[in-house]
Amino acid sequence: MTRFALLLLVVVAGLGVFSPSDFYLSFASRICIYGLYAMSLALLLGEAGLMSFGHTAFFGIAAYGVGWLSTAGGLDPWVAAAAALAIASAIGFAFGAFAVRVTDTAFVMITLALGQVAWGLAYRWVSVTGGDNGLTGIARPSIGPADLTRPLTFLVFCGLVLFVSVLAIDRLRGSALGASIRGVRDQPRRMSALGYNVWAIRLATFVCSGFFASVAGILDCWQQRFVSPVSLSLLDATLVLLMVVIGGARSRFGPLVGTVVVMGFNEFADHFVSRTQAALGVVLILIVIFMPSGIAPWLQGRMSSRRSAGAPKLSEVGGAK
Amino acid sequence: MTYLLSSLSFGGLLFLVTAGFCLIFGIMRVPNLAHGGFFMLGAYVGVAALRAGLPFPLAVLAGGLATAALGAVFEAGVLRRIGNNEDAQVLATVGLALIIGDSILTVWGGNPLRAPAPEALRTSIQLAGAFFPAYRLAVLLVSVLIAVLLWLLIERTRLGAMLRAGVDDLKMTRALGISVPLLFSGTFAFGSCLAGVAGVLAAPILSAYPGMDFDMLPLALVVVVLGGMGSLLGAFVGSFLVAAVYVVGPVLFPEFAYVILFLPMMIVMAIRPQGLFGSASH
Amino acid sequence: MTDILEAHGLSKGFGGLTIISDVSVRIPAGDRRLVLGPNGAGKTTLLNLLAGELFPGAGHIVFEGRRIERLSSMRRARLGIGRTFQVLTLFEHNTVLDNVVLAALGHSPGRWNPFRAFHDLTSEQARAKSILDMVDLGRLANRRVSDCAYGEKRRLEIALVLAQRPKLLLLDEPFAGLSAAERRHMLAVITAIPPELSIVMVEHDMELALQFARHVTIMQSGRIVVEGQKEAVVADPKAREVYLGH
Numbered sequence: 001m002t003r004f005a006l007l008l009l010v011v012v013a014g015l016g017v018f019s020p021s022d023f024y025l026s027f028a029s030r031i032c033i034y035g036l037y038a039m040s041l042a043l044l045l046g047e048a049g050l051m052s053f054g055h056t057a058f059f060g061i062a063a064y065g066v067g068w069l070s071t072a073g074g075l076d077p078w079v080a081a082a083a084a085l086a087i088a089s090a091i092g093f094a095f096g097a098f099a100v101r102v103t104d105t106a107f108v109m110i111t112l113a114l115g116q117v118a119w120g121l122a123y124r125w126v127s128v129t130g131g132d133n134g135l136t137g138i139a140r141p142s143i144g145p146a147d148l149t150r151p152l153t154f155l156v157f158c159g160l161v162l163f164v165s166v167l168a169i170d171r172l173r174g175s176a177l178g179a180s181i182r183g184v185r186d187q188p189r190r191m192s193a194l195g196y197n198v199w200a201i202r203l204a205t206f207v208c209s210g211f212f213a214s215v216a217g218i219l220d221c222w223q224q225r226f227v228s229p230v231s232l233s234l235l236d237a238t239l240v241l242l243m244v245v246i247g248g249a250r251s252r253f254g255p256l257v258g259t260v261v262v263m264g265f266n267e268f269a270d271h272f273v274s275r276t277q278a279a280l281g282v283v284l285i286l287i288v289i290f291m292p293s294g295i296a297p298w299l300q301g302r303m304s305s306r307r308s309a310g311a312p313k314l315s316e317v318g319g320a321k
Numbered sequence: 322m323t324y325l326l327s328s329l330s331f332g333g334l335l336f337l338v339t340a341g342f343c344l345i346f347g348i349m350r351v352p353n354l355a356h357g358g359f360f361m362l363g364a365y366v367g368v369a370a371l372r373a374g375l376p377f378p379l380a381v382l383a384g385g386l387a388t389a390a391l392g393a394v395f396e397a398g399v400l401r402r403i404g405n406n407e408d409a410q411v412l413a414t415v416g417l418a419l420i421i422g423d424s425i426l427t428v429w430g431g432n433p434l435r436a437p438a439p440e441a442l443r444t445s446i447q448l449a450g451a452f453f454p455a456y457r458l459a460v461l462l463v464s465v466l467i468a469v470l471l472w473l474l475i476e477r478t479r480l481g482a483m484l485r486a487g488v489d490d491l492k493m494t495r496a497l498g499i500s501v502p503l504l505f506s507g508t509f510a511f512g513s514c515l516a517g518v519a520g521v522l523a524a525p526i527l528s529a530y531p532g533m534d535f536d537m538l539p540l541a542l543v544v545v546v547l548g549g550m551g552s553l554l555g556a557f558v559g560s561f562l563v564a565a566v567y568v569v570g571p572v573l574f575p576e577f578a579y580v581i582l583f584l585p586m587m588i589v590m591a592i593r594p595q596g597l598f599g600s601a602s603h
Numbered sequence: 604m605t606d607i608l609e610a611h612g613l614s615k616g617f618g619g620l621t622i623i624s625d626v627s628v629r630i631p632a633g634d635r636r637l638v639l640g641p642n643g644a645g646k647t648t649l650l651n652l653l654a655g656e657l658f659p660g661a662g663h664i665v666f667e668g669r670r671i672e673r674l675s676s677m678r679r680a681r682l683g684i685g686r687t688f689q690v691l692t693l694f695e696h697n698t699v700l701d702n703v704v705l706a707a708l709g710h711s712p713g714r715w716n717p718f719r720a721f722h723d724l725t726s727e728q729a730r731a732k733s734i735l736d737m738v739d740l741g742r743l744a745n746r747r748v749s750d751c752a753y754g755e756k757r758r759l760e761i762a763l764v765l766a767q768r769p770k771l772l773l774l775d776e777p778f779a780g781l782s783a784a785e786r787r788h789m790l791a792v793i794t795a796i797p798p799e800l801s802i803v804m805v806e807h808d809m810e811l812a813l814q815f816a817r818h819v820t821i822m823q824s825g826r827i828v829v830e831g832q833k834e835a836v837v838a839d840p841k842a843r844e845v846y847l848g849h
Contacts, residue, residue: 051408098591104407105352109542110590113583116539120579127576172717179721180714183694183705190692193654194709194767195680204715234535238415245412275427281419288409288416289402 025151026223031263032158033219036165038243038255040212043169045241046249047178048205049185050100051108053237054115055213057095060122060232062088062214063221067135068128077141081218085211092210093203100202112234119232134228138221148222158219165212170252172208181205242280246287248294257296324569330457330526332564333464334519338537339544339556340471341515346545348508350407351400355414357538358421359388359513363520364529365425368436371524377439381521388517389510391421396509401502418534426531433530460522467515468557475553540567543586607632607771607801608653613662615648622648623825626662630771636803637816637833641845644822646805647689647775653803654686654773655679666771681710685769687760689776693748699759700744703731706766731766738762738792754785758792765796772796774804778811786811813837821845 041055065084069075075083099110122129129135140148148154172178183191184201192198221227230236239262247258262280269276291298338360345353363384370380395417403409437443438456445452520529527533544563548555563582571578608630615623623645630636638646651657653664655676664672671679676686694702707727708714735741738758743751748759757777764772777793778786790811796802806812813819819836821829829841836842 045408049408051411095587098587101591105346105350105411106590108352108411109546110587112539112542113546113587113590117580117583117587120583121577124571124578125576171720174720174722175717176708176714176719176721176724177717179701179705180708186694186696187692189656190688190694190763191709192675192677193656193680193686193688194706194763195677196709196714197677234539238419241412241415275423278420278423278427281416281423284416284419285399285413288412289399292406292409 022151025155027263027267029151029155029158029223030220031259032155032162033216033223034240034243034263035256035259036162036219037213037216037240038247038259039166039169040209040216041240042244042247042249042255043172043212044205044209045244046251047173047181047185048202048209050103050202050206051241052111053108053234053241054111054113054118055210055240056232056237057114057118058088058092058210058213059217059220060118060227060229061091062217063227063231064122064129064135066218067138067221067227071135071138072128077139077222081141084218085214088214088217089207089211092214093207096203096206096210100199100206112237115232115234115237119229119234122229122232129227129229132229134226136226138225138227140222140225154223158223161215161219165215166253166256169212173252177201177204239280242284246283246295248296248298251294251296251300254294254296257299258294261295324572326453326457326461328565328568329561330460330464331568332561333461334523334526335537335540335544335564336464336468336557336560337519337522338516339541339548339560340468340553341512341519342541343545343553343556344515345509345512349400349505351410351414352542353414353509353512354411354538355395355417355421356513356516356541357534357536358418359392359516360520360523360537361425361529361531361534362391362421363388363517364436364524364527364533365429365434365520366517367521367524368434368529369429371436381518384521385514385518388520389514392513393506393510396506397502400509401505422531422534429529431531433528434524435528436524438525456525460526463522467518468553472553539583540564543582546586546590605632606630607634607667608803609665610653611662611664613649613652613659613664615645615652615657615660621825623652626822626825626827628820628827628830630801630803632801633798634801634803635815635817636801637812637819638803638805638822639807639809639812639819640822640828643824645825646822649822650686650773650775650803650805654684680767683768683770684773685764685767685771686773687764687775687777689779691756691760693756693759693763695749696747698745698747699735699740699751699755700728700731702748702759703734703762703766704728706763707731707734709767731762734762734765737765737795739788754781754788757781757785757789761789761792769800772800772802774802774806776806777804778806778808790815 037055037059040058041052044050044052044055062084065087066077066080069080069083070077073080095114099107099114102110123131125131140154142148143157146153146157148157180191180196180201181204184196184198188198191201217231220231243258243262244255245258246261247256248254265280265283266276269279287294338356341359342353342356345351345356366387367380367384370383371377375383399413399417400410403413438454442454442456442459444455446455446458447453523533540563544556544559547563548557548559566582567578570581574581606629608628610626610628613623613626614621626645626649628636628649638649640646648657652659652672655671655674655678659672662672663670666679666682666684669682671682671684674682694705697705701721704721704724704727707730708724711727713719713724713727732741732744735744738761740755740758740762743755748756751759757780761774761777764774774793778789781789786808793802793804793815802815804812804815813833816833818831819829819833820827821836821842823845828845829836829839831839
């Protein structure tokens, strides 16, 4: 699967170099950004088993944070980004401390409420957020000689951030902490009896996951040079969840596959499917019924059964796939 | 003062939607995130029926039947196949919400559709020195009536007793001779019907517009949380409280209207997950 | 001999129904205590009270000189109380070895380490392997739990609790659902547990459990009816009444 993912990456990057249309470059950047967003959500849903409809809050708070701080606040983009990350993480920590005390439906509802509060603020707090019109004229930073305003450079930057983040998330999943997170997902009662602090582990996952979503939000703000309440809407929250589920919440790179599927679909499918959102709804239902672990594990199963007809290969990271 | 009646009539509508949601959640343990979609579908079907010349009561019936039918089909065709996986069920309802929303856009386009109130109710009634639109008063009365009927159904009939017993133990329900699949389909259909009826009733007030599904759903969730997941009384009281905040809030605190709506919900959820009226078993 | 655990006047009720009332027990260090009683006697509730899954309505519990009745099960685990579950709560998709490693990790600060790979925890793995040998699951270390037989899973439960470095083990019906051969195997495993650990076992199956026991406590309808050294309790007519009366 790793080899397949790397191949895909090379193809995508190669296309970017050889057909450098601005549209494609910015689309590829958005795929990197939403890929990171989806991976962060997968950390929460897949590893910890917590379904959040409010992950947009992290994305949006960080995006608005860096947007506002670098325009009205007059800060340097990097400083603004760091501050936005800190703010989003702090809010995530405070909120998470309450939210992870409950599970299942209660968690769905409380995170949905968070998402709606964030959206409502973005929409109504016009004096700060610009309301429906959002914040415009946000400048991208530069890294030394590299000018991120050029689409190709920005794509490379996004790709690098995605790469590093995916490595970090993968490391986390394979670590002792990762094993505890999955343990808490599967048998919270047992984990408590073993001396693990279930609440603290869930909170740590929530904050980590929120951190990466915040990074994605900052990149998105720079990519569009614009922030608006749309990315905080319930619909957007649903779309990201869709990316995670379609790709496979518990699989290593599944969410990235899901991102490509959903975004590719949204972008190009309106040539042959008139209503992309309804189609995505149908896809979601079909996946949930027939391929509940998502596309990526199904693909992986297909590829390994072609390679070896023997015993099923145990997954690379010691958890349920 | 007009805000008062607006709050009350909106509260009535919100109660109908929430009651449907609570019913489905209470019996099937599925938070139906497509519930707003059923509300919207009811509104559009109602408007379509009215434009086709049907009298208002028939339009209400049309809206209710359409949503009930869709609900039953969805439950039998999708939810039943998924079985006990809660996460998967939630996601399936999300998928349905997307389908409903987009389909409505396809059929009826993006512009809001205004619906006329029934002829007889297009006047204003004078009460306590102020004028109130008769239609809104009627909506409030209908909602209260349905609330009372629901209460009677649940508290006083044999079916209601069985429902109450069945909520906590599915095996018991089977032992009492009730077919669980039928119960689930019926519940989902009935809950969706309530949302659909609310939608038709709402159409003359709010108009039918795209996005009304995701406008309404979070409000119902707030009511469910504040009022307690299994309590009809809680849903009733909560609906009017939330409606009042929703109607009056933006006037008093334009920038923080949503915050004052949702923050209490989050606090209650965190401290008392069963809501203000609910019992710990839920 | 000091007592490792003392419970005084424990009571527990649920919504008007009293499950346990005025129960007191003393567990000397290194004891092998068997708690018997018919269904509904309150044995599992007592165990859950000791383990921290339930808090008593009245009474207190002292563990190694410390009041613990308001402590969560997580804190009690860290103090040295380990428990098994009647219903299997294993990590079915992981290997047998990984299950024990995860259990062993529970009291080590390394469990928070996001950098070290779970599969590189060599010292925990070594310890896990020796525990698996103690419960005779050594050769199954790399098998997925879902592929294991029920008897093997039950012994894995014991391995998990041993991995916690407990001072007191609370075993919840360890013989439940096992075949005759598996029961003897389980008895051998439990008997081999080091004597410095204290064990409280709740059981239904008397025959085998009595072989393990040193002291016996018999409960009925939420109260202790007979208690004392095994031989004395077995001979006590009250004990026979509890069981023959049903």
